[in-house]
Amino acid sequence: MCDQTFLAITFGPCDSCSENRPLMNLYIKTEPINYCSLCMEIMACQGLASGETLKSLKAESETLRKKLEEERKKLHDVELEKVAEKAEALGELNMKTRRTLKGHGNKVLCMDWCKDKRRIVSSSQDGKVIVWDAFTTNKEHAVTMPTTWVMACAYAPSGCAIACGGLDNKCSVYPLSLDKDENLAAKKKSVAMHTNYLSGCTFTNSDMQILTSSGDGTSALWDVESGQLLQSFHGHSADVLTLDLAPSETGNTFVSGGSDKKANVWDLRSGQNVQSFDTHDSDINCVKYYPSGDAFASASDDSTCRLFDLRADREVSIYSKDSIMFGAASVDFSLSGRLLFAGYNDYTINVWDVLKGTRVAILFGHENRVSSLRVSPDGTAFCSGSWDNTLRVRQEGRGVGRELKQGGTTLYG
Amino acid sequence: MARDMSDIDILKMELEQLKKEVSTPREPVSKTSKDTMDWCEAASGTDLLITGVPDDKNPYKPEKGGCIIT
Numbered sequence: 226m227c228d229q230t231f232l233a234i235t236f237g238p239c240d241s242c243s244e245n246r247p248l249m250n251l252y253i254k255t256e257p258i259n260y261c262s263l264c265m266e267i268m269a270c271q272g273l274a275s276g277e278t279l280k281s282l283k284a285e286s287e288t289l290r291k292k293l294e295e296e297r298k299k300l301h302d303v304e305l306e307k308v309a310e311k312a313e314a315l316g317e318l319n320m321k322t323r324r325t326l327k328g329h330g331n332k333v334l335c336m337d338w339c340k341d342k343r344r345i346v347s348s349s350q351d352g353k354v355i356v357w358d359a360f361t362t363n364k365e366h367a368v369t370m371p372t373t374w375v376m377a378c379a380y381a382p383s384g385c386a387i388a389c390g391g392l393d394n395k396c397s398v399y400p401l402s403l404d405k406d407e408n409l410a411a412k413k414k415s416v417a418m419h420t421n422y423l424s425g426c427t428f429t430n431s432d433m434q435i436l437t438s439s440g441d442g443t444s445a446l447w448d449v450e451s452g453q454l455l456q457s458f459h460g461h462s463a464d465v466l467t468l469d470l471a472p473s474e475t476g477n478t479f480v481s482g483g484s485d486k487k488a489n490v491w492d493l494r495s496g497q498n499v500q501s502f503d504t505h506d507s508d509i510n511c512v513k514y515y516p517s518g519d520a521f522a523s524a525s526d527d528s529t530c531r532l533f534d535l536r537a538d539r540e541v542s543i544y545s546k547d548s549i550m551f552g553a554a555s556v557d558f559s560l561s562g563r564l565l566f567a568g569y570n571d572y573t574i575n576v577w578d579v580l581k582g583t584r585v586a587i588l589f590g591h592e593n594r595v596s597s598l599r600v601s602p603d604g605t606a607f608c609s610g611s612w613d614n615t616l617r618v619r620q621e622g623r624g625v626g627r628e629l630k631q632g633g634t635t636l637y638g
Numbered sequence: 639m640a641r642d643m644s645d646i647d648i649l650k651m652e653l654e655q656l657k658k659e660v661s662t663p664r665e666p667v668s669k670t671s672k673d674t675m676d677w678c679e680a681a682s683g684t685d686l687l688i689t690g691v692p693d694d695k696n697p698y699k700p701e702k703g704g705c706i707i708t
Binding site for chain 1: 645646648649650651652653655656657658659660662664665666667668669670671672673674675677678679681682684685686687688689690691696697698
């Protein structure tokens with residue numbers, strides 16, 4: 226069937242200039258547009274203009290990026306490793322596993338220490354959140370969340386509550402009671418509401434505010450008591466996978482990392498993105514501030530960890546080896562910032578000398594991916610959670626005696 | 639939120655951000671690296687994951703004991 230080959234001309238007021246003119250019968254996506262021929266030509270040209278806008282935006286973006294790179298390069302007058310040559314070399318490390326926390330029925334996805342340096346909260350794929358006493362390995366509390374894949378958990382600074390969330394798109398706060406029989410789930414408070422999974426959460430300096438990151442591409446600051454959104458942070462162009470708050474002495478900022486390969490530094494009060502780093506080649510799984518607050522480290526699926534200096538506004542070190550081919554899932558610094566512990570998807574933990582950029586130890590023991598890793602608040606030990614359903618608490622065992630030496634290679638278990 | 643934005647909006651957002659970033663104050667790496675290193679050295683004496691924890695203060699002290707069965 227052939228289309229109409231003649232045009233029935235209508236005469237009337239144009240939708241755009243309101244003048245009485247012959248109208249062009251145009252349909253855009255089944256909507257009738259009654260424009261006069263002049264307005265239709267103008268509209269067609271604007272269409273071209275917006276196409277150019279996309280191009281010109283991209284071009285402008287490119288020029289600015291180049292300028293940024295130049296500005297950063299000017300200040301790159303020396304490598305961190307060169308400056309660190311003067312630093313004393315680290316002695317041989319002798320990390321020993323002191324406690325293995327068993328009890329989760331499925332992959333451990335996240336863990337956090339309490340400020341009392343002995344309690345640990347951990348969350349798992351099966352929806353269980355457990356509070357442990359790391360000294361005795363006793364389970365003090367257990368909560369079953371109404372969701373699986375609890376990807377984030379955090380201990381409140383007071384030690385009286387925990388926050389957790391995951392595929393339920395929420396962050397819930399559970400006050401911990403001393404009464405063992407009390408049902409924790411009854412007192413649960415839903416604080417954060419995102420439109421996609423919760424990837425990370427942390428309390429700010431008090432129990433009153435929580436910072437969350439989500440697969441919906443945003444981070445947000447919430448008031449715990451009212452559940453009100455205090456500030457939201459937009460800037461990532463894909464899932465935000467991790468966040469870390471700056472050490473309290475250095476001010477009100479936090480850093481987030483995402484699937485867009487970027488790490489962004491934000492001002493908590495204004496919601497502004499103050500700095501951005503995009504040198505990683507793949508998703509950033511974890512970010513952690515350096516203890517002084519002037520730098521942060523990141524762990525990525527590109528199998529590297531990197532150190533970014535905030536005052537120089539650039540990446541200053543890469544911790545990688547050709548033999549490391551699996552993504553790094555989690556990092557944390559020792560108290561002085563000299564050691565960087567990184568957990569990888571090849572089941573190992575690599576310990577890096579932050580200043581010299583070299584690896585100082587490989588730690589084995591987990592039987593599946595290391596998903597989460599944190600140093601205790603007093604720096605005496607660090608805990609790693611893994612997809613093998615366990616958590617391991619390790620310490621530097623120097624001076625304690627026994628070492629395992631096999632044919633010259635020192636193995637740390 | 640970012641998933642719902644059109645490409646043009648994402649580009650505009652990135653452009654705004656770049657404009658702000660080009661003008662942030664920066665310091666040379668030689669200065670900042672030295673400061674980082676100094677901070678680290680000052681704190682390394684108290685870093686128990688490097689120096690180790692003396693037994694009497696170690697809450698994770700392994701039990702010395704066990705028996706020898708012959």
